[in-house]
Amino acid sequence: MLLIRCPWCGPRDEVEFRYGGQAHIPYPQDPDALSDEEWADFLFMRDNPRGPFRERWYHVHGCRRWFHAVRDTSTHRFIATYRIGEEPPT
């Protein structure tokens, strides 16, 4: 079980969290302006890299805050966690 560092609460067991998929996919400014293909791309298509991946997590059984993480999908290692609105580490 992963040990995840909530940027508000510190390290906590994985069971306290819910996974939220790929991060930094903003809701489109004007969905009506998108073609069906563009909307489907926003809705359904996500990256699936081997290696560092920026993703969303929700501390649902804790402070109930969403935050961001960079996690290596090949090792499960969390490279960083950061708050909503903060820039991802380079």
Place this chain on the structure above:
Amino acid sequence: MSRRLDTGGSWIDRSRPITFRFDEVEYEGFEGDTLASALLANGVTGGFRSPIIGRPRGVMTAGPEEPNAFVEINEPWFDPIVAATMVELVDGLVAEPRAGVGRLAAPAEVPPVDAVHRHIHVETLVVGGGRSGVKAAVAAANRGDRVLLLDERHRVDNAPDGVTVLPRTTALGVYDDGYVVALESTPELERLWHVRAGRVVLATGATERPIAFAGNDRPGVMLASAAATYLERFGVLAGERVAIFTTNDSGLESADSLRAAGAEIAHTLGVGEDPSTAIDGVDLLLVSGGWNPNLTLWRSMGGGLRYSRRLATFRPNGNGPPWLEVVGSAYGDGLPGSETYWLESAEDYSEHFVDLQRDQTVADIAAALDAGLVSAEHVKRATYIGTAIDQGRTSGVLTAAIVNQLLGTDPDAQGPTSARPPAVPVSYATIAGPDRGDLLDPIRRTRLHRWHEEHGAVFEDVGQWKRPRYFPRHGETVDAAVARECRAVRNAAGVLDASTLGKIDVAGPDAAAFLDRMYTNRMSTLPVGSIRYGFMLGLDGMVGDDGVALRLSEDHFLVTTTTGNAAMVLDRFEEWLQTEWPELRVYCTSVTEQWSDVAVAGPRAREVIAALGTDIDLAPDAFPFMTFRDGAVAGVSVRVARVSFTGELSYEILVDGRRGLELWEAVMSAGAPLGIASYGTEAMHVLRAEKGFVIVGQDIDGTVMPDDLGMGWIVRKEDSDFIGRRSLRRADSLREDRKQLVGLLPDRLLPEGAQLVEEDTGRIPMPMIGHVTSSYASPSLGRPIALAIVERGRSRHGETVYAPLPDGTISAEIVPPVFYDPEGARRDG
């Protein structure tokens, strides 16, 4: 014939004799014995059978790697199958031999296990209490670490001070970030430990490797170090006339220790001499093919291996998680160098056993390779080698080596197959621990629960809630009770405990703008004091939940959700507010449990409220449908909402939960002269289905859009965005042949979930055009009715569809989904 020596045995206490039974014979042993050591002490050298071909077998090892000597324990505890080498002898123990396969006992035979889960955090966890483990534990304790040391044996020699030692505890699995699950198993209890450690040290030792030769599974063939262990710890001389076959010095040392204790070493054999020739004429054949570091846990976390020519086996290559370390003989340190030798050459390999618990031989491996397999992983799956209870502890490296040899590849070409937790068998009861029965999941009861119980309610689970399903009177059947409750609502008045509906308080200057984005209809235009029904869609345009919004003030709403989706809706609100619209000033609070919801429905509902006494003007013009009023009812401060899920005149009375029961009882007594009845969820389902009202999660399954339900009116037309709006005009959403909600008038009661076809051809399969989502005997119509989702359903009104079922086909006429009072004349009473 006793093989117990007069002296020796560091683990046994000769002043404490123990009586036990094995295979219906009584024996004696000593405290400190294992079942295996006590059997050997009594001269039981065989006594077991192989699982598939039934060959005679005996104890081959002295540890968890044992592939032969399995028993069922019946007294004083129950264990369906366990290695005799791991059973601590206790007085009155009763064990039966098992041929490698356990028996699933009937629940009545097995006393409930008090399985406890414990959580512990330490800086350092050491797995294995041998020399290296104790050394690592001492070093960590001296640094000031909290240290936990586990060992699967029932004793740890030289247990250090300042270290928490758990004997009889096996690490089942090592997981990410220093998380280790371990099973403590004693005659009294099973305890599952959840350990989070900053550093995990694997001091799991090494296991002696057997050699594949003809008859290597026969009773009397034993790993050399096991015989030395039985001598040293238990004072048992496993044989008197002994042969030894070894590829390394440790085998000779084991033989020497037996010789010193009085055994005759009849033959000493090495590579080039066939050990099978030495079996006859001795009573013990010792085998040592070298040593394998125990790396199951290391490898389960992705730890890498490299081949050591000196050891003729695999050892850690150091590539693993930074918090995981392997020490001592598990790392390969201190192990004797071995000749590279796995397999005695022969014409016929059908008695060269590799995995004794799977009865698999070199011939079986060769057959798998002949079939074209080249990977040890595939050979494992073809032969099941390594998949038995012993998890291939003696066969894993040997199998890989034989695969390499038969394929003509280098010894390091393929290593042992991957290893997965759990490392030893663990019962489901232990994994579940206390999380069963009433503790499996939280049980939520409304504040009115006690009244329901006292009035004979039959409950059903709705999510975590217990809701009254119906209230049978004087031995009524469920059908009779539901029909009576429905008639009360249609003809007089009924009262429902609706407290389980989710309730979310949404407050803040941007609350109205926020709800506009979450719901299909516009909440910002809702006047204060009014109520609006709404759908919440997913981004994909599918209906996710429904409920009503009450506007309490310009910047304050109370939103209801379905009982099962309350947490999901609140989570969704939070997700959008936190991740997409942090600029919106909105605060969402769950208030489900703060309110009781007493819903009074029926043509006499107004009379009931009036009889209770209220300062609210109940006249239809003063208090119209889809509005709410704050005031007093029966002297209790309440909020009354005019909504209806039955089609009848309804008042939902929201009251401070602490006064819910008081109000409910007042309603029951004021309503009694008017014919009021409490009703449950079953009558509620029937009443709403008669009106064609859908239930999210029953008629709506995540593939349904508002227009599919004939509820396009709920989607606002003006040009402002809400969640899911763009998806409503995807090509798939606009398909002509989408499935649509219809009513069905069947010739008899349909089962929910029944598939519908246009024509019953009698030949399976038939093209399915939809399915039944709700089905009831309708007391109001006096006939069965159903709701269904059917392809192009709205254009099929008047057509007949068929539900072919095992006990005959049911035909049904498709009709509009509103069966009762389609004009809506009854909602104002």
